[in-house]
Amino acid sequence: MKIKRFVAADMRAAMREVREEQGPEAVILSTRRIDEGIEVIAAIDYDESLVREAARHGAPVAADLQPAAPAQPATSIAPASPPPPAVEQRPAAAVARPSRRQHIPSPPPSLVAVPAPASAVAANEVPPAHPMIERAMQDTARMRNELGSLREMLETQLSSLAWNDMERRQPLRARVLREMTRIGIDADVARKLVAELPAQINAEQARYLPLGMLSSSLAVSGRAVSASAGVTALVGPTGVGKTTTIAKLAARAVLSHGAEQVALISTDHYRIGASAQLEHYGRLLGVRVYPAYDAESLRKVLELLRGRHTVLIDTAGVAGNDPRLAQQMEIFSQVGELHACMVLAANAQSQSLDEAVRAYLPLKPRACILTKLDEAPNLGGALSVLIRHRLPLDYTTDGQRVPEDIAAADARVLVCRAAQSLKGYVPDESLMAERFGLAVASA
Numbered sequence: 001m002k003i004k005r006f007v008a009a010d011m012r013a014a015m016r017e018v019r020e021e022q023g024p025e026a027v028i029l030s031t032r033r034i035d036e037g038i039e040v041i042a043a044i045d046y047d048e049s050l051v052r053e054a055a056r057h058g059a060p061v062a063a064d065l066q067p068a069a070p071a072q073p074a075t076s077i078a079p080a081s082p083p084p085p086a087v088e089q090r091p092a093a094a095v096a097r098p099s100r101r102q103h104i105p106s107p108p109p110s111l112v113a114v115p116a117p118a119s120a121v122a123a124n125e126v127p128p129a130h131p132m133i134e135r136a137m138q139d140t141a142r143m144r145n146e147l148g149s150l151r152e153m154l155e156t157q158l159s160s161l162a163w164n165d166m167e168r169r170q171p172l173r174a175r176v177l178r179e180m181t182r183i184g185i186d187a188d189v190a191r192k193l194v195a196e197l198p199a200q201i202n203a204e205q206a207r208y209l210p211l212g213m214l215s216s217s218l219a220v221s222g223r224a225v226s227a228s229a230g231v232t233a234l235v236g237p238t239g240v241g242k243t244t245t246i247a248k249l250a251a252r253a254v255l256s257h258g259a260e261q262v263a264l265i266s267t268d269h270y271r272i273g274a275s276a277q278l279e280h281y282g283r284l285l286g287v288r289v290y291p292a293y294d295a296e297s298l299r300k301v302l303e304l305l306r307g308r309h310t311v312l313i314d315t316a317g318v319a320g321n322d323p324r325l326a327q328q329m330e331i332f333s334q335v336g337e338l339h340a341c342m343v344l345a346a347n348a349q350s351q352s353l354d355e356a357v358r359a360y361l362p363l364k365p366r367a368c369i370l371t372k373l374d375e376a377p378n379l380g381g382a383l384s385v386l387i388r389h390r391l392p393l394d395y396t397t398d399g400q401r402v403p404e405d406i407a408a409a410d411a412r413v414l415v416c417r418a419a420q421s422l423k424g425y426v427p428d429e430s431l432m433a434e435r436f437g438l439a440v441a442s443a
Contacts, residue, residue: 159437172206184380187435218411221392236343238317241371247281251403253310259286261309268316295334350381373398379418
């Protein structure tokens, strides 16, 4: 076995020297970065058993080591010098005492145990791991998966035990949690409401008190957007019905104050036909629609409409992770003369609603309008988001008719509607344990 040291400016040049001088069958024993560049120890006629034996006893590897001159950088165009003549294998006596001038200490066992063919090492890449190392990594990954499965199984069992213990010790509170789950209230909101229950409750209270607490926890502004003076921008994700809702609010404002006291502004220039839809509603109501493309044009339009009683702004539907949301917030922050009203669709999932509210919180929405109640199979998720973020509710809509399908928010009506929507549904024990078991155990 012949081992040789190569020093080059980078890994690409070092690999080229190894291939040119020792051929594609060369084996990389180690690589490291030094002051001169990259040092590569390569060998031909590689004998793995000999390397293992030498590494085990701490002896230097028997080989002729000839340091190579530092290679030219990869950008050099100097002609390559012919390879030096091959050095023959020396007898055993020479193996035991290699030449001091040419001797280079053998690589440590951790490096010797990771050989790789030079032809398989790409430029600037680390040689592939030894099969034993790969096997150890696979065993570690398998062990992590097994520990994760074991932890999940233990958590499931602990949750079931904790929930069963709560049902035995506090059956009425468990009944309230089950009723909240049936309605669709999120687990964190349900736990908060149950924590506010009196210490001692009877069966009658456990039946009706949770709905009353849910109704009282739902904030209703009692303020009509169409009746209040000022500038209001309806914001929210795409597809929640902002344009149709603005038409309904404008129709109410026209009935209360007259068409000359109402104006509409369209800033939605991303969705095809958005401005045309709002202009169609404006013609039907006798209300003019003004376009605004940026903060400067919006400021000029608002200055022009300063004397109007009700000004409603239709904005583009933007998701929370959309870069355009930051632009929209920047425009409104520069204007500073408007109030934001969040529009949420009741038929969306609770997680989607929560993410939307968190994304628009920097606008400090004054209130919320809940749309598409007629398309929502369950209102629990929407109510949970409103309670969690303490977002006051102004209006609810349940259809496309303008202006009929809109009503002032009523917390009791919403709670009763949520309770009736899933009548007959009974959550099973596994679901209850999953939602509340770990929380009960930690408490």
